[in-house]
Amino acid sequence: MNNRILISLLATMLLTVGCGSGEAIKIFDAAPPGAVTPPPSPETGGEEPDHVVTVPPVLNPDGSGGTVPPVTNPDGSGGANPPNPPPLDPAPPLTVPPVVVIPPSVGIPPIVADDSIAKAMISGDASGLDAKAKLTLLQQAQNIALDVRNFQTSTLSKILQKNGADLSQALTFSNSSISVSLQNSTSGMSFLSADNGNGMAALTQVGAGRGMAYGADVLGWMAGTSAQQQHLPLFTRAFTWLINGDPDLALPTSIKFTTAGYNANNVRALLTRLGSAGAEQKCDLPDVNNTCWQNADLLVFGGDTQDTAGLTAQVQKYLAAGKAVIYMAPNWIESSGGRKVASAMGMELGGYPGNYFQGATGLTISASRTSVDSLARADKMGTLIVTIQKLMDDKLDWDFKADASPTNPISQIHNELAALHGKGINLFQLPTMDLHKKLVLWADLWRPSIDKYGKMPPEQRATATDFLRAYASDSWVVFNRSKTSIAPLGYGDFMPKEAQNIAVSADWEDLDVTIAQGGGITAIGRAAIPGKTVTIQILDAAGGNLGLQSGYARSYGNPLSDGKKYAHPRRPISFNVPIAAAKDNVFVTPFGGPLYLNYNGMSGGSVVKLRVKGTAKYGHFDFTKNMSQTEIDAASAAIKSKTFGWQTNKFVGGEVHQTNAYALSVIGNTEPKDYVLNDLRARLFDSNHIANGYSNMPMAAAVSGLCADLSWTCDGAMHRAPGVQHFIGWIAACGWLCSGNPSDGFTGVASGWGWWHELGHNTVQRVHHIVPPGTAGCVVECDNNILSSASALRQYGLDNKLDWNGDRIDHKGLYQFIVDSRATGKTGEAQRLDMQNKLWNGGQNAMRAVHFQLGFLYTKYRRGMAVPTPDASLEYLTMLTKGDRLVSKDWTVANAAKYGMGRYTTNAITNHDLLYVLSSKIIGKDMRTYFAAYGLPLDQKSLDSIADLKLDIAPLTFYALAPGKGNQLATGTWLDIEAATPAYPF
Known part of the structure; x- marks a missing residue:
């Protein structure tokens, strides 16, 4: 109790810093998040052996889940999420927490008022605090x-019960509704939540x-008197x-009210029903x-609020006026407008499209719900209180593999910090x-006391204190400030300790950042060094909304379960921070x-202009613009120095992000610049882009000539690479290699089937996707491998070793299928169907051999090659x-024949007819005749269209x-199969 009194006195003395309950429950003037679009679906699809796709967790608005907050405009209004951003950490499952019992004292001295803490609470700089402040905080x-x-539990328990008896909480929303949750765990009370945890009401x-x-x-x-009347007593x-x-x-016998964007007749009728006279005050x-708001007691806002x-x-x-x-x-x-009203009350409304797709459990409170159940659901502090007590314990004895529950409230605070960052x-x-x-x-x-990354298995009781404190320290980070602390021994496989000594720029530096598509994420070619302040100005946003973050990955391991003894910080990738x-x-x-x-909000091909200070150069190659030899040599030297943890590459249509150690493992004895130029660029991206006919690759003379002969427009914006495929060499979200974007x-x-295959997922076109009616066809995992085989073929052409x-x-x-089909004795359509x-x-x-046989026929008939x-x-x-x-983009009735x-x-046509x-x-x-031999059915319009061209039948x-x-x-041979099927020569 003495500590409580001291805290209250301290809160009175420190007008700008609240340390007691009064300050804790006030809410802040958050910039409105605006309309939020639903997160895009992750790339999915099965893979090679040990290559399984999982969908990262997505958090819900009530805190049991949610998405990484969207980039917001400089004025605080809303933006849209880039594709597949890294997920936040899942909040704990909904369980009824036990009554909080503070463990016996661990020798904690009484709290001492400290003016340095008050200053740090304003500046966000802990460097002026001494070691004793750890316990005080x-x-x-x-x-x-x-x-x-x-406060929360006492208030809610009074509302949920009358005369000691539970009131019915039964309530059902329709899909024409929206979730309501708290901005953070201290900004209000979760009053009502659906059976699955979806927020329905807050106070x-x-x-x-x-x-x-x-x-x-x-x-x-x-x-009224018809809808959901069982809820009236609780309401x-x-x-x-x-x-x-x-x-x-x-x-009161009379209540003065005013409304904004809401039907005043509803308020008047409710007050009458509850025994009060409603006196409407007209007010904007x-x-x-x-100033007319001062005349009203009750202010009611609705969805039409301006x-x-x-x-x-x-x-x-x-x-604030009561x-x-x-x-x-x-x-x-x-x-x-309604979103801003909710924000003023410390609440969040769900994003688009609200509860439109919610199932019954997300819209309903069952009649069996008790006040104890709801108090447990609303309790955001109980488990945090216990976890803080464990953080104070220098001799904590715990097995986090057997029971990870003390980390759940750490993630709760972590996610709330992420939400703040997302709003800037x-x-x-x-x-x-x-x-x-x-x-x-x-x-x-x-x-600065963390020194055991890679040495703290979660089940090891001897390091339980270190584990929990590292987990909390890794989680409770603010990135959009100027000061922080570092772990002097580095961050395991994420960042070596040597990185702390890398010099950063003291003067302003202008950067041009090439933007490939409307929304996403892209490396700027500079690094943040641990603990060193980065300052960034926007010179030209190119019409879009911008945010800054350090690191990029969709999976960063889990020290509780990945078996790596806490190899690196639990989430070393920063939150996205909107910049203005x-x-x-x-x-x-x-x-x-x-x-x-x-x-x-960008246009592909635009350039963002930035001015930065406090950053460092590292092993980054950017071939979306011209790199000088000096820049190439410097990036190569940075990789070989092993002082920075990551190596990145930026190409037209793709980016590669990998740990420096993994980069060196594939570089081997070659020069880093040769690996980047001759492997990543030439054999991974270029091969795919040649096979896809993208405009960033120069056309072969024969292609250019044929385009002219056919009057096809084969260069320009129509043939830009469709988007950016990201590759991350660090941790797979599933299996050993995991598909998606990022993969x-x-x-x-490095070049090879696995990464060719992943790049193919993002660039496959409809002419690769062949599915005759009623067949399994060449679909996902087949169509993209046409591009994989094309890359393998080109690699052999570049170096036959x-x-x-x-x-x-x-x-x-493929040939055997033709032989077997002919052996049936069927002819015409019956034989084609059998082959199909x-x-x-x-x-x-x-x-997949079909596309390559057609390619060989091109060399024979169009190019005249033996x-x-x-x-x-x-x-x-x-x-x-x-x-x-x-x-798709140029077709008209007038030019259809070409x-x-x-x-x-x-231009509606089946894929196989288009082929x-x-x-x-x-x-x-x-x-x-080839398409019949390959079992592909053709529409009469496509047959007649080609017949009109008077081409010889091959x-x-x-x-x-x-x-x-x-x-x-060169080892193959042509077989004449017009009238016979000779034995296969190999």
Whole structure:
């Protein structure tokens, strides 16, 4: 009790810093997040052996899950998420916590008032605190948590019960509703949540004022007599608390009210039903200059509330003056004004499209719900209080593998800090959230003591104290400030200790950052060094919204379960921090890492101009612009120095991010610049881009000439690479290599089937995806491997010593299907259908041989070559994919014939028909007999369109290659199969 009194006195003395319960429950004026688009679906699909796809966890608005907060505009309004950002850490599963019992004393001295802590709470700089402050900060944080918990539970228990008996909490929303949750665990009370945890209503007290929000118009329901009437007793008690501060007091006989964007008749009817006379006061509440609000007791906002610039602050002024504030969401549709009202009350409304896709358990509170259940659900502090006690214990005895529950509240605070970063809010510039400030400052003080990365298995009781303190210190980080602390021995496999000594720029440096697509993430070519402040200015945002972060990965391991003895910080990748124009944006990370722009609202091909200071150069190659030899040599030297933890590469259509150790493992004895230029660029990205006909690759003379002959536009914006494929060599999200964007693996990135395959996922085109009706077809994991085989073929053409994966294309198998189909004695359509069912339900390696046989035929008939070569065969794929895009983007009825589609009135065509008409144009022969031989059905319009071109029908031939020698084209031989099927020569 003495400590409580001291804290209260300290809160009175330190006007700018709240240490007691009063400050802890106030909410802050957060910039409104705006409309949030649903997170895009991750790339999925099965893979090779040990290559399994998992979808990263996505957190829900109530704190049991959610997405990484979106990039916001400089003015605080909303933005959109880039593709597949790294997930936040899952919050603990919903369980009823035990009654909090503080363990016996561990010799903690009484709290001592410390002016240096007060200063640090404002500056966010813990460097002026001494070692004794570690314990003081934890004690103060624990007392705040106790006060918040006592207020929340005592208030809710009074509302949920009447005369000692539980009131019914049964309630059902429709899908035309939205979730309501708290901005953070101290900003209010989770009043009602659905059976699956989805927030339905919240309450708050801000100074003398109180607030209530529902995710549906429950006030309107209670004003009537038909909808959800079982909820009226509970609603009445919550409403009475809102007006009186005590649910047991009688409502005033008359209540003056005013509304904004809400039907006043509903309020009047409710008050009449509850026994009070409603006296409406006409007032424009969103107008920041109005004074009429002072005449009302109750302010009710709805979804039609006008969105004004100062609305959040205005509503907070109403609350501070003791007004009762209500927000009732009308439906799931975005209300920017309503969102600001909720924000003023310390609450968050769910993102687009609200509860539209929620299942029944996310819309319903079961009739069996008890007050004990709801109090447990609402309790955000109980487990945190216990965890803080464990953090104080220098001799903690715990097995975190057997019971990881003490880490759950650490993740809760971690996620709340992430939400602040996503809105561009610096925790230490807020007048509230003292609990979070004290925990972050404690983490700063403890971090220099971390010296056991890679030596703390979660089950090892001897290092339990170190484990828990490292876990908390790693989690409670603020990046959008100027000071932090570091672990002097480095960060395991993420960043070596030597990185701390890398010099950073003292003067401003201008950077041009190439933007490849509308939204995403891209390396800027500079690094943040652990503990050193980065300052960044936006010179030209190129019309988009920008954020900054250090590191990029979708998976960063889990010290609780990955078996690596806590190999590196639990989340060394920073949160995304929105940055604004016309100001110095500061950033600092304890962990260091490459710096990235997180962007949206852009145009592909634009250039963002930045001015930076406090950054370092490292092993980064950027071939989206010209690199000087000096820059190339410097990047190579940085890799070999082993002083920085990461190596990155930026190409047209792709980026590679890998640990420096993994980079060196694939570089081997070669020079780093040779690896980047001749392997990553030439054999990984260039090969894929040649096969896909992208405009960043110069066209072969034969391709350029054929484009001119066919009057095809084969360069320019239509043929830009469609997006950026990210590769991460560090930790795989699944298996050994895991697909998606980013694609990641437990290995360095280099040319080879695995990474060719992953790049193919992001660049596959419809002409690769062949699925005849009623067959399995060449779909995901087959179609992208056409590009893998193309890369393998080109690699052999570049260096015939590198014959990789020639066994993954089965020409002999394709030929055998033809032989077997002819052996049935069937003819015509019956024979084609038999071949269709054999080949397109068979092995994928044989299916993929079709595209390469067509490529060999291109070399024979268009190029006049006796023996196909890798480069000439790939020219066919280049032309095919260019034609695919032209049909999609350039096709008109007037020019349809030049794409072999003269009989078509629209560009709607099946994939296999498109393959036929384009192949006929490219090869210069009518390929109908081949498509029949391959079992592919053709539409009469495509047959007639090619017939109109008066092309000769190509005689049937087959280029035979030995099994396993799919890349060694010079070893093959042509077979005439027009009238017979000779024995396969290999």
